[in-house]
Each structure stands twice: as structure tokens, then as C-alpha cells.
Amino acid sequence: KQWYQRRVAITAGGLEHFQSEISAQKKFPLSKVIETMGGMLKLTYQPVWDAVLEALGSLFENLPGSCSYLVHGIIPTLFVVRNAPNFENGNLFASTVGKAIKLIGVEKILEIYPISLTNGSKVDIPNSWLLPILKDKKEKSTDCDSALIPLL
Secondary structure, X not given: OHHHHHHHHHHHHOHHHHHHHHHHHHOOOHHHHHHHHHHOOOHHHHHHHHHHHHHHHHHHHHOOHHHHHHHHHHHHHHHHHOOOOOOOOHHHHHHHHXXXXXXXXXXXXXXXXXXXXXXXXXEOOOOOOHHHHHXXXXXXXXOOHXXXXXXX
């Protein structure tokens, strides 16, 4: 009921009524926003993952490089999302990961989420889905040659 009343008040009176609340939210730390977005990657929220992936992609695209360390913690969660049952957001996922790679770099991505090439005596690449995205980034940038040459 309270949510409904607030919604009606916003519609009827505009945002002027909530200026103090809006001002307080502008002081909300960026790290909390990123942490919240990472929390939205839980299986419980799978129906809205496309919206979350779009928001993360926008974040990765617009976050200054000097703040890139803030997203390191959500990268493993983002990558686990791909292995979820009934995952259907492949193209959007690849686009989002590509933007993350552009922000923090191939080397850091491989440090956070390494690609294992062997498992004992046989070749096993469980994270092979990452290779085409890395290769695409390699073709657009020469700064990741040292990280990718051994893999490609």
C-alpha cells in the first residue's frame, strides 16, 4: 500500500515532493550500487537478467578506468551466470563481458577467471566460451597479445 501511495504521489505531484529523498540517494556510494547489481545476478533474479546485463554493460562502458577495481568482485558472479540452467541471454552476455574486458583488461579478466587448459593428461577447457570473446577483443586491441597468444 505504501509503495502504491508513493507511486500515485509521484505521478500526481511530480518529483518535487521527493527532492530530499532524491538528494540523499545521490550520495549513495558507487561501490554499493555495483554490489547491488552483482547481487541481482543470483539465480533468484534470472527473469530480469537481461535488464541486469544491460545495466552492467552500461556501467562497464561508462565507468572511468580509475574506478575499474570496483567491478572486480562481481566478475566471477557474472561469469557463473552463463552456466545457469535455461540461460538464454548469450548475445547480451557476450556483449556485457566484452565491455567488462574493455574496462579492466584481458590480463585482469584472466587473473580473476583463469582459463584452465589441461586437467591432468587430457586437454580440458571448461571456460572455453570465454575464448571467442577474448579473441574478438584481441582483434580490436593489441594490448592483450601477451595474454592471448599462448591460448590462441
